[in-house]
Amino acid sequence: MLKQNLQQKLLQKLSPQQIQFIKLLQVPTVSLDTRIKEELEENPALEDISLTNINEPEEQYPDRDPDEDTYNSDDEKGEMDEFNIDDYLQEDNVNDYGSRYDQNGDDEDERKEIPIAVQSSFFESLQSQLDLLPVSDKDFSIGKQIIGSLDDDGYLRRPIMSLTDDLAFSQNVMAEDEEVEDMLKVIQSFDPPGVGARSLQECLLIQLRKKDANDPIIKKAITVVEDYLDEFTRKHYDKLERSLNMNSIELRGVVNEILKLNPKPGDSNEVSTKQMQVIPDFHISNNDGTLILTLNSKNAPELKVSRSYQEMFQHYDKASQKDKKMKEAVQFVKQKLDSAKWFIDAIKQRQQTLLKTMNAIMQYQYDFFLTGDDKNLKPMILKDIADRIGMDISTVSRVANSKYVQTEHGTFLLKSFFSEAIQTESGEEVSNKEVKKILEEHIGEEDKRHPLADEKLTDILKEAGYNIARRTVAKYREQMNIPVARLRKEL
Template identity: 75%
Template sequence: MLKQHLQQKLLQKLSPQQIQFIKLLQVPTVALDTRIKEELEENPALEDPSLMTLEEPKGEYDDVSDNKEEFEGESTDDGFDEFNVDDYLQDDSANDYSTSYNNSDDDDEKKETPIAIESTFFESLQEQLDLIPLSDKDFVVGKQIIGSLDDDGYLRRPITSMIDDLAFSQNVIVEEEDVLEMLRLIQSFDPPGIGARDLQECLLIQLRRKDQSNRVIQQAIKIVENNLEEFIRKHYDKLERSLGLSSEELKEAVAEILRLNPKPGDANQVTTKQMQIIPDFHINNNDGVLILTLNSKNAPELRVSRSYQEMFEHYDKASQKDRKLKEAVQFVKQKLDSAKWFIDAIKQRQQTLLKTMNAIMQYQYEYFLTGDERKMRPMILKDIADKIDMDISTVSRVANSKYVQTEFGTFLLKSFFSEAIQTDSGEEVSNKEVKKILEDCIGNEDKRKPLADEKLTDILKDRGYNIARRTVAKYREQMNIPVARLRKEL
């Protein structure tokens, strides 16, 4: 049985303009320029004056008024929507947001970094193989070995697997000794250590290519051959006893091993281009007064196309409207609306960025004056959201993808947020302060007897920071500092 009934629901929906603003807000400055160019390509009603020539090209519909007679004789649908042209006709100079920022930023200079053209270590090995007189079978085996190397230069494929590949794909029948003989040849190639099957073999190949009459090299070879596990775990006391070495002799041998390359394949690799970081904000210290500025790339001089405005104006002034132009005018109206929405979203983005960053700067004023992390106050997203009367999600979108340039470095806004830790005196301090103290303690420790987490915990407690050992371990791991045993040096 079918029934009908009325029901009221309270739903939260985002308008297209809100969605567009949210997407623009989380875009970093380095990607904003690309996003604006995409919008300029998709919407002909949007213009960037900085990209235009002094003489603007004549619009496609600039002569609509001259050809008005062609469509005055026909009438349109009675239900055709009327448009208010005043909403779109505005003075370009009224976009005050475009003049409130300095657009002569140093970042505008186009700088191209030359990229060195280097061959990969696979190509280098192949070139070395080509220079050696070999039989056709040995050449095929050598090429197979080179092609089986990993990116770090190791051969991790079993010899038997390569023999099977040569038999099935190349129709070359070889014995295991034939492959091992070619492998030894390739291990003599540069860079040293290439073609090793594990770390131990890689280090030994490099050491054996040095002067083996040197006593330090001899001791280093013994350590790698017989005591690699103790060396990796930094059990130096065991090494001294098992090898009968003094502390100074062991120190020289260890230093020789540490100079070796554990990943020889990376030596000739072209380094990948790192993502360029363009700061969204600049904070300058002017005699104790902090001045916040927004990167000029966040304030493009966008405007609505004048030709599209005039096209819409000419149509509105026509006494009778042509039915055939209905779709064209609706298209123009849609593009004009889209251009206005995008400009408003860019303007709102600028205001939100400045408002949020200014609140962060005021909250962490002492830190931005000195750069001393011990003066950083505990701050969470809610603190800034309450201060600027915005949602926490908005502050999160700004903090997760924006950078600020200060006199002591460029930082992600997210790094200024930290949890509070209460001292014995009842004062709340940032965990950044605790991390800084840990970093200083570890940096000044005796590397022959590094401080364990328990000792670090005691030091913090003596200074009034009553935190658990597991918290100290967590902070140490967050700073990528290894445990005490692995920090030990001779």
């Protein structure tokens, strides 16, 4: 039986403007330019003033820094207006967002592209060495198959039988496993040394056997890698001295020789084209003890609504007769104008949110930004900043996860300023980063022949007033990528 009834529900829905803003907020400065270019390509009603010949009168903003936007605590987010034809028929020289920035204000150095060294890749280098060998067509095909099967580290992870099958099915080359093995030995003679190995042990042995075979240290190093690699990796040096009848000085020479080898030969000839370019979103300068926060000018692009689309909409809107095609044209132009206005407003709102959030972080960690000392970092979680700026925790998280700030003490990821609190014996709350800094200092100053165990590090921290458990010390050590005491041991 069908029934009808009325219900009241509270639902949270995001407007198109809010979705646009959320997506833009989490984009770092280095990717913002790409995002803007995508929007310019998709929406013909949006224009970039910096790509046109429009010259804005400088006297309208005589005190404006052309390169950077300085934080103003009075800036607040405005509400999105509903569609109005007057919004699109504004004067270009005053109200277009971004016109306050001098289009020639960007530093010339910022526009220079990072040069990338032109060098043959790892696989191209191996292929060129194979091309120079006087081998048969069959062996050449086998060698080419082996090179193509290597991973980025230079290792051959696939079984010989699989290579034989690949040759038969993909290249119609019938080869025996022994032929593939023989050609693999040829590839292993290529540069860089160690390439084509099937394990770390084989990789190290290939490199050692290319050295002076008459050197007694090389001979002992080969013995260690062949028979005692597990003891070597676990740093059981006492067992190695007894087994090989060596003193500590001789063992130190063998260990140093092995440590010179490259465990990943594929990396030695590869120039990475994926260079990570960090562009700071904020700049903090110290002016006689007063911190000044500025926003990177790349976060304030010079965008405007296209005048031609404004005039087109005005023409369509005033047309006396409107047929179906005319109405479709009006709807299309209106949609593009709305989208352009929303995007410009989202960029402006993004800029204000970034400044507001970063200013709260700067005020909270004022002592750190003045000194650059990690011990001055206060415990701070996302909620602390969210409460200060009156925004949601997720908004602060989006700002902190992918944004960088440049200071006089280095460039930092905003996320690195957030840390949990630890209570000292005196009842004072300090950041766990302060504890990590103390741990790092003690581990750096320890006697590497007798490194400090986690229990000893726990006792040192307790003596300093930090009452934390041994498992917490182990967790902090692992977070800093510091191995256990046994693996830090040196001869």
